[in-house]
Amino acid sequence: MLVRIDPDPIRVNQIGSLHVTLDSGDVEGTYFFGVDDEVFPDGTTYAELTMEKFRDYDIEVRFAKAGGLTVNIWKDNRPPDVNPPAPFDSIPLSDVLEEGGVEPAFNVALVPPGPPKSYDEVLWYFIKANSRRMRFDEFRDFVQPKLPTNSKAWFGVAAYTQLRSLADDFVARTAIFDNVNDPELSEKTVNEALKVSYVSDVPSPAKPYLDYPYGPPASTAAGGPAVPPPAPLPAAAPPLAHIQTPSSDVQFPLKNIPFVELIWNYWTEEGMLVQTLNHILARFQNRRSSRGSDPLLRLDLSPLMPLRTLLWGFAEDESGRLTVRRRAAEYEYEYGLRLRGRAIPDAGILADRRARFLEGFHRLLHACVLYYKERDDKTVDADAFPLLSNLQEVHLVLARGAHNQFANLAPTARAEMLTMQWILAQPEMHEFLGGPVMVPYEEPWMDRVDTMKTLQGWSDTSITHFFELAVQGEQILLSVRHGRWNESTRTREDAANWALTWRNSIQRYIHSYATVTGRDLTIKVDAAMPSDLIARRMSDQRSRA
Incomplete structure (x- = not known):
């Protein structure tokens, strides 16, 4: 209180x-x-x-x-x-x-005004709380009690299949708000946040398609009893009574729009999570992943330990997972971000890509840096209008990429990478790979990735910085994607409130981006492809070695 x-x-x-x-x-x-x-x-x-x-x-x-x-x-x-x-x-x-007493002494100082209020605050609170619910520790606590204890289940693919099913369930409960049960996120808070999202104003398609994804049931199509429309979302009071909120009711099934961003997967993939597990899987199947000596030659998993069953199931499920080609094509479609590698499709076969996203996003981050400097200077009245115009631009680019696979691929990719993190986090994996035990990591799978990068001669940039880019980048983009930044009623005060609310995430993203790519967005806007910059730094690293 x-x-x-x-x-x-x-x-x-x-x-x-x-x-x-x-x-x-x-x-x-x-x-x-x-x-x-x-x-x-x-x-x-x-x-x-x-x-x-x-x-x-x-x-x-x-x-x-x-x-x-x-x-x-x-x-x-x-x-x-x-x-x-x-x-x-x-x-x-x-x-x-005392009444009429001596006036107390005061210290006089220049201080910036408090951040303005806006009705987006409940949405931003929801995004931050939901991001915490998507962390690996939450996933581990969700999965661990539900894995099979019967020894027979740890033969074949049963244990891995259940792990993957639990990962899908976890993502559905968090990203798509199925069975929300969290002290930070009451049903009322969730509904208020969804009403603030601009997606809640998207016109609904025909009602039967809302009720039945593949059309109305046969009885209705043949002239049977009419299907009742879906129950409306519970009414919610305005999140801030002193702020005028949108008057439209939530009609579009916004719970089908997942609050996850594929940029989390992009930076996690650039951090070599997927490559790490692919190399371990190749050695598990007695295949060399490259010419020359194999750093993983001494991989000898005990048949008595559960890790060999998880890797077996992971290998058997290869045809059921997203390929790197599909993820790479969607990174281009939503953000214009390109991966590098032999398996990446040529840019010429792509039908569409967001070529202006990277420049627009980095221009927004640079505008935030300039605004923070002006606001921290107590003698200057910082102007937040450049923030508003950049927010509108990035919002429109993101909205253009929110079609086709958008609502399906990001949750699926998140569940798959959480499964990969779970396998790498197993104690047997640390016993085999080893690692710097005194280095602090946010999550238990991360030291395995850094150890593999050292063994294979990959980038010497820690997975910690890629993790920061994934987590902070996702929150920033969710706040831009779902905000109503294209409405003519938005003011520079709304943009200022956004920048101050997300200041910590923005500054952490900029710092990690400079560490990973070598480009400092506080100095100037840089639209060079991150994968090219990472490859260039890796080449410099090898030449120095």
């Missing part, structure tokens, strides 16, 4: 207010507020508020005595005036000054 007094400081008998806001970890509901022995201007001892997240509340106060005071908070039930129970929470206030 966040509580502050306004004005601060306040004097005896001066009318003011308590400004109250729910913290991210607080629960919505009814709260009662009391300030020591003070009585509120309406003559009551306690003030009652029914509170929701993303809203601010004010309680009128006028204090009768000077000194330090404490706000006591009770939840659900109004406490009695005599001998009240222990409060739910207690928050100290600034001292109340």
Whole structure:
């Protein structure tokens, strides 16, 4: 609970207010507020508020005595005036000054104004919370209790098949909000976030196609009873009461639009996750992955350990997974990002690609850097309009690539790469590959990738930086893709709020991009293909060696 007094400081008998806001970890509901022995201007001892997240509340106060005071908070039930129970929470206030006393000394400093409010905040909160739910630790906790314990299941492909099925289920529960059960994301918060997304205003196709993906049932087509339309999403209050929100209802089945971005897969693939497992799989099948001495020659998996069953199932499922050609073609279609390698299709066979995405995205990031510098200079009133125009441009490019495989390939690729991470995270994999045990990694599969890169002579840039690009890039693009940046009512204040909300993610992305490619986006806009820059740095690395 966040509580502050306004004005601060306040004097005896001066009318003011308590400004109250729910913290991210607080629960919505009814709260009662009391300030020591003070009585509120309406003559009551306690003030009652029914509170929701993303809203601010004010309680009128006028204090009768000077000194330090404490706000006591009770939840659900109004406490009695005599001998009240222990409060739910207690928050100290600034001292109340004597009426007409000496003015206190103040430190005067130039400070930037607070970030403006906009109705996108609930969407951004949802994106950040959902991103945390997609992390490998969450996936491991979801999968581990559900894997088979029967020893017979660890022969053949049964164990791997169940692992892959659990990965698909995990992605559906998080990216497509099936069975949302998370303290950070209530059903109401999810619905409010979906209503903010511009996709909720996309005109619905014919109703039968919404109800039945392959057309209406035979009874309806033959003149049988009409099929009732789908139930509308639950009504949701505006996320911020003081901000005017879009008035349209959510009609399009937005839960079929996954909140995952394929750029996560692109940077994870550039970080060599897929290549690492491909080389291990080749050695598992007694195949050399390259000429000359094989760094994986001593791969001898125990037939008594479960890793050999997972690799067996992974090999048998090769025809059922996305090929690198399909992923590469979709990277080009959605972002204009190109992979390098013998298996990558020639650019001439591609029907469509987003050639302007990379320049537009990097121009947006560079505009953010300039805005941060101006805003941190307390003598300058930073102009956020260049941010707004760049947000609109990137939003339109992303929207143009949101067709065909867009809604299917990203969740499928995410489930497949989570499965790869799971296999690499197994303890037997670390026993075989080894690795720098003192290097801190975010997730347990990451040291295996860095070790393989060292063995094969690949890029010496740590997987940590590719991981940062994947996670932060996905969140940034989701906030741009789903925002209503093409609406004429958007202002520079909306763009400023976006830039300040995502400042940490943007700066981390820019830093990791410079580490991976050698190009600093804080200096200038660079539209060179990242895969070309990575290959150039790898060539320089080998020439130095």
